[in-house]
Amino acid sequence: MSVAQEMILMLPEIVLVVGACFVLLCPRFLAWPLTMLVLAGTVGAIVATAPEDPALLMTGMFERSSEIDFLRILICVLTVLILRYARGHPVSPDRLQSNEFYTLAVFGCVGMFLISGAEHLITLYLGLEILALSLYPMIAMVRDDGRAGEVALKYFVLGALASGFLLYGMSLMYAVTGTLHIGELASQLEQLEMNRVLLLGMVFMLAGLAFKLGATPFHMWLPDVYDGASLPAVTYLSAAPKIAGLLLLLRLFSDGLMALAVDWTTLMMVLAVLSLLLGNLVAIAQTRIRRMLAYSAIAHTGFVFLALGAGTPHGMSSAVFYTFVYALMAAGSFGMLLLLNSRVAAEDIQDFKGLNHSHPWLAIMVLILMFSMAGVPLTAGFYAKLYVLQAVVDAGLWPLAVVAVLLTVVGAYYYLRIVWYMYFEEADRPAEPGEDSAHVFLVSANALVLVLIFAVPQPWLEMSRDAARVFVGGQ
């Protein structure tokens, strides 16, 4: 393939990097429109340059396959949504350091894009670090509030420790197999005799990723970060990077380490059950909405691990679908939270009391989001959980499916409590959501898409299945 052809296939990444530089240097009032332009241009570039067949680029370090393009478009769309939601917030990026915040947000997308196509451990690691290096300062950026810095420090230390674990695992793998290329790694591992160094490498890699994704017992940073960082930064952290995390797991484990599947599926199941247990049980005790959403994020991560732990193509596609739906739900929930917080602080679960009385439309949207998080029928969350459970049962692990169902029912309690407060309790003080009509429109659209996915699930499932097929054991 000629250099020109490769550059055309790398166009989305090039647009993002060049665009991010312009966002950094442009006058402050242009930062927002330019960011939107760059992300829209990236989506355009993805659609315009989609190749027919998967193509290996840049001396085999990067793979461009149109099957996972929908996840990359979703990353861009979520970033647009999140940045728009964040604009009305009192500490919105517009009122702080808009150029820097938006630049870091776009660079974060560069990192996620690199992860999405990584065919080489170096590309994977660099993508992960570009994403992480963008996230640390975003979280630390609200400097008037001392907590943001502390939380960022905690997140930084644990994030860097996680990278260290991941890297150490990679270096052990390299020492045994002698290759850093993910495809070659897969074929090497099939030929090699199993030995303990390989297993140890795999365990270190999984521990590092579990840290990054916030699966129990490596979750301790997540509630603090969700609670202590500025709301715009948390919203960014909560949605698109989850997709990147899934892609990392798929690239490394389903694609690279398929030969060790017997071992890592067991470990993933342990992580899944622990995360579901802790996430759902501890969330009940929370009074602050952000901490509740943090534990709910842990529980959802548990579901993704459950799906991957099934170790089958069906499990992988259900993991893709689940993450897709979860990212939309998380963006919507935080978008709603930003809307309710844009004029007064409404960070407590009690603040939802009587929302139906004052703002019936918003109450319906919150209802949809919470039902979807809980997995109630008529919302996409129901299908997402159903497909994961089907995959787990198909893999013959029905006791785990039973455990997951029981814990989901327990978890439904704290989502439904919010709904109860909205509809059946009197408000202590009237809610004062922002009146930005575009924000209300976007949040509503975000929530209604979840109903749409329930009504017409087939196309999304097809896409998830195609995306998962890219990763099946190096085929």
Add this chain to the structure above:
Amino acid sequence: MAFQTLLFYLFGTVLLAAAAAAVTLRNMVHAALSLILSFFTAAMLWMLLEAEFLSILLVLVYIGAVLVLFLFVVMMVERHTPTIHRRRNYRIVASAVAAVMVAELGMALLAPDFSPTAQPLPAPLEYSNTKALGSVLYTDYALAFEAAAVALLVAIVGAIALTLRVRPDHHRQNPARQSRVRKQDRLRLTDGRSEPPC
């Protein structure tokens, strides 16, 4: 060969001792200096592994720039509390964690199913590690090279965004305005008589 083995054990001992000192010493400046020592000995070990370029890079760039920056921050932040207090139970937990990890690794690496015996051939006389690394860096790893550049840019933007302080009471020069000033903006001619007292 025996001389290399001797060097390995010598540098290895210094490396581990310096690393242990870096995480346990009470005085922060001493800890930072032991960290520098451990990096320096690691560079010697890399030299033993014939990775000359990376070895020199570690000394010149990493120790020379990054760790010295580290020392600066230590001295800036640690004016008030130069010594560290650690809890005893942390130390026990940490030693246990380290011991378990080393035992695990030892068992894995010394197990009979992992016994790499391959010895590399001695490199030819005209072989240049720097040249070899350079020739793959800009070809095979071109994408990684670009991505690393992006990562550095992100770090620059992030670090400046976090630490740059714009104080409202800060007086700053504006060269554009300075050069645009005309004589009549600043100079007022009076007729030389003193103002009458009021």
Add this chain to the structure above:
Amino acid sequence: MLSLTHFMLLSGALFAIGVAGVFVNRRHALVLLMSLELILLAVNTNLIAASHYLQDLAGQAFALFVLTIAAAEIAIGLAIVVVVFRSRETIDAEDLSEVRG
């Protein structure tokens, strides 16, 4: 006769010291950063040793990138430490009692 196992055991011990350092210094941000540096040093030693004994340059290239990222990471880490220090005049992670896992 030196072999890959020697170097991997050494870097394993270095890695363990780094991880233990993270545990023992939970209170102290700067020593935490030093422990993270040691972890990355262990990784790099592992990669270079493997690269030497496998006669394959990929490991050294990876080590070069890890070194680059480690520098970037430490810059951000020190920036965050400075931010926390300015807002609190302390970097003792346990004096910061508001944040609890």
